[in-house]
Amino acid sequence: MLKIKSPFKPKSDLAQISEVFSSIQGEGLCVGEKHLFVRFRSCNIACSYCDEYDKVYFEDLSVIQLMTSIQSLDKEKGPHDYVSLTGGEPLLYTSYLKNLIPELKREGHSIYLETGGILYHQLEEVVAFCDFISMDMKLPSVTGEKDFFKEHEAFLKIAKQKQVFVKIVLSKQTKLEEFLKALDVISRIDKTIPLVLQPVTDIKTQELEPGIGEYLSSLVSVAKRYLVTVKAIPQTHKWMNIQ
Ligand code: SF4
Incomplete structure (x- = not known):
C-alpha cells in the first residue's frame, strides 16, 4: 500500500500525541521492563511494515497537559523504568x-528515545537529556524506502x-549486501554497540513470516563476526496481547 507523507509543521508549544500508556516494553534490549509510553504522531519516512506511521487519532497537547497525563498514569500504574518517547x-x-524532557527529569524519570535513527541534527539538540537510545537502521529491501546509511552513521x-x-x-x-553495509557502519563506530535483529511482524495477521527463524539465525552468525x-x-508485546 502506498503511504502518502502528510505535510507536517510541528509547533514548539504543542505536539500531536497519539497515545500515552503504561505497558511492558516489547522490543529491543529493554524488553520486559515497565515503560510509560508517549507516542508522537507522524514520521519523516513511511516504512512498508509500519502500523504507526500516521495515526488518525491524536490530541494536540501542551507540555503542561502531557505532564499532567504522565504524572497521573505513573501514580496509577508505576513505577516505570523509563518514559519511552516513541x-x-x-x-x-x-x-x-x-x-518536555527537563520537566520529566525534574520529576525523576529516565528517558528512553525510540527513533528511526535518521534525523541526526535534531538528535544533537536533545541527546544530552536522553538516558537510553533505541536507534533503527532502515534497510531499503524491507522498508521500501531509500537507504539512509549516511544519516545512520552521523x-x-x-x-x-x-x-x-x-x-x-x-x-x-x-538483502545481504544491505545488511553488511549496516554492520560496517556500526562496527566502524564501535564494535561494542549492541545490535538487535527484529523479524518483521505482518501488519494484518500480526504473525511472523514462515521460515524467518532460520534466515534470522544465519544473519546473527554473520553479525557476530563484526x-x-x-x-x-521479535516484538514480544504482540504475543502478550498488550500495547
Ligand atoms: S520509522 Fe518507525 S514510525 Fe516511521 S514509518 Fe518507519 S516504522 Fe513507522
Whole structure:
C-alpha cells in the first residue's frame, strides 16, 4: 500500500500525541521492563511494515497537559523504568522535547528515545537529556524506502555518547549486501554497540513470516563476526496481547 507523507509543521508549544500508556516494553534490549509510553504522531519516512506511521487519532497537547497525563498514569500504574518517547518519529518535535524532557527529569524519570535513527541534527539538540537510545537502521529491501546509511552513521556517532543499541527489522527479502553495509557502519563506530535483529511482524495477521527463524539465525552468525553483542528479539508485546 502506498503511504502518502502528510505535510507536517510541528509547533514548539504543542505536539500531536497519539497515545500515552503504561505497558511492558516489547522490543529491543529493554524488553520486559515497565515503560510509560508517549507516542508522537507522524514520521519523516513511511516504512512498508509500519502500523504507526500516521495515526488518525491524536490530541494536540501542551507540555503542561502531557505532564499532567504522565504524572497521573505513573501514580496509577508505576513505577516505570523509563518514559519511552516513541512514534512515529519523536525527533520531529525537537523544540517541544527541549521543554518536555527537563520537566520529566525534574520529576525523576529516565528517558528512553525510540527513533528511526535518521534525523541526526535534531538528535544533537536533545541527546544530552536522553538516558537510553533505541536507534533503527532502515534497510531499503524491507522498508521500501531509500537507504539512509549516511544519516545512520552521523546519527550513531552522536547517539553513542549515551547508552544506545541499534535495531534492524528484517524479513526474508532482506538483502545481504544491505545488511553488511549496516554492520560496517556500526562496527566502524564501535564494535561494542549492541545490535538487535527484529523479524518483521505482518501488519494484518500480526504473525511472523514462515521460515524467518532460520534466515534470522544465519544473519546473527554473520553479525557476530563484526559485533560483540547481537540478539534476535521479535516484538514480544504482540504475543502478550498488550500495547
Ligand atoms: S520509522 Fe518507525 S514510525 Fe516511521 S514509518 Fe518507519 S516504522 Fe513507522
